[in-house]
Amino acid sequence: MTQEYPLQWPTSWPRTPRPAKSQFKTSLSAAIDNVLGSLRLFGADSGRKVEKVVVSSNVSLMDRNPKDSGVAVYFTWDGIATCIAVDRYLKLEENLQAIHHVIEAERTKLRHGGLNLVRASFRGYAALPSPLAFPDSPWEVLGIQPGVSREEIERAFREKAKSAHPDAGGDPDAMARLNDARAAALRGAA
Known part of the structure; x- marks a missing residue:
């Protein structure tokens, strides 16, 4: 389960090395309201439910900056x-405001390009699981022992992908989990 605190950054999404100042002029509470409001409107526009919303960051009651x-x-x-x-930005509220604009862009796509265009975009977002979304180690997911060769990692991945891939009747979440496990195992391989 994804947690609000500390930040649960998607495992396959690279971090911005040097965040910049933005041009957004918003408070933290307004930025949160904007994101939640955009999600509510996006759900209403699409006729599809938006649920299980979690805003994850490193902000706590004791450390607001x-x-x-x-x-x-x-x-x-x-x-x-x-x-x-x-x-991308130096302040949490600026990054939240950017997310608000991304959601608004999806609403624009929905109005002008239709539901299938937005679904295609969201399949890309779905490829960014939380590190806690799949609590098993990459070794458990791949069914191999730590320390195996890169070739063994790839072999195990290909074998599991035969049934996990959506084109073979598998589940997109299972395939995303498998891709993340492969990437993590390869990073740890010699």
């Missing part, structure tokens, strides 16, 4: 577990 201002908004739309994550 964390060094890491990244934010990830997790939610389910049209049955698709989704994450929109931004760490």
